[in-house]
């Protein structure tokens with residue numbers, strides 16, 4: 347199979363989205379965030395290209411303004427358009443201030459790679475492709491740094507970054523391109539442009555072997571789904587908001603249908619759903635308040651050293667529960683001595699059976 351890191355990530359996030367995108371090859375327009383991200387990437391590539399001099403900050407900003415004005419997205423209102431444009435400019439200014447291009451030794455920009463992973467059992471080979479935003483060689487060292495730019499706000503924890511599939515696959519990509527580089531000499535970094543923060547990880551030889559196994563596992567899972575009548579279920583999540591396949595996804599069918607035409611019973615079901623959520627939220631508030639009241643009552647009882655408290659026409663009693671812990675080994679010894687163990691054990695078994703016996707139809 348030939349696939350890419352981003353296709354595998356899409357599969358992990360939602361198998362149905364993977365099917366739409368990679369198997370059915372249905373093309374949908376890119377969302378606003380993706381378009382914005384692609385433009386920023388374009389400007390950062392331009393910033394590190396030396397022709398023969400590095401571009402100035404003004405040239406980078408001009409480039410962004412031009413491509414932003416020529417974008418194909420037309421449904422933005424004036425305020426949104428202005429906010430995105432200003433966001434892009436401030437992000438690029440900030441980046442330029444912290445990362446003047448002449449201070450880095452960028453070897454490659456938007457570098458394409460291919461990784462070969464082979465299955466030992468059947469010798470089947472798979473190709474993984476990807477694009478690395480920037481590869482630097484750190485001056486006066488043997489260290490190479492892979493840098494991937496992110497325009498998202500959410501930064502992963504170090505723990506998650508250390509297990510991140512993208513970083514592992516990029517490492518495999520660079521190792522295939524330049525096999526002489528030792529794994530410990532490869533730094534893997536994500537640069538979060540909105541925060542001006544870079545977080546870095548690395549991989550050992552063992553980590554990379556595990557990554558290959560994991561990739562093979564994922565590919566086999568996909569193959570099985572294809573064999574199983576293209577069984578790619580939807581996995582709804584907050585990421586649905588950025589999914590271009592929402593209008594054709596079964597999880598969103600009702601929303602789109604109800605927008606497109608009058609559905610019989612639509613008004614009633616809306617009322618029922620509203621009441622359901624109102625009650626649920628009321629229940630949550632009630633149960634929170636009940637817990638607070640209970641703890642105030644217990645506090646009072648403890649302070650006054652009483653087991654029962656009286657209100658107007660009502661009272662509350664503290665329930666005492668005695669719990670025993672049996673030493674089963676000792677009990678067995680005693681019962682065996684008097685010849686009663688088998689009888690008791692049978693009864694115990696019977697009561698367990700009774701307790702676990704399912705009701706018809708349950």
Ligand code: SF4
Nearest residue numbers: 360580582586589595
């Ligand atoms: S809308 Fe959500 S559930 Fe449906 S395909 Fe897209 S990501 Fe998957």
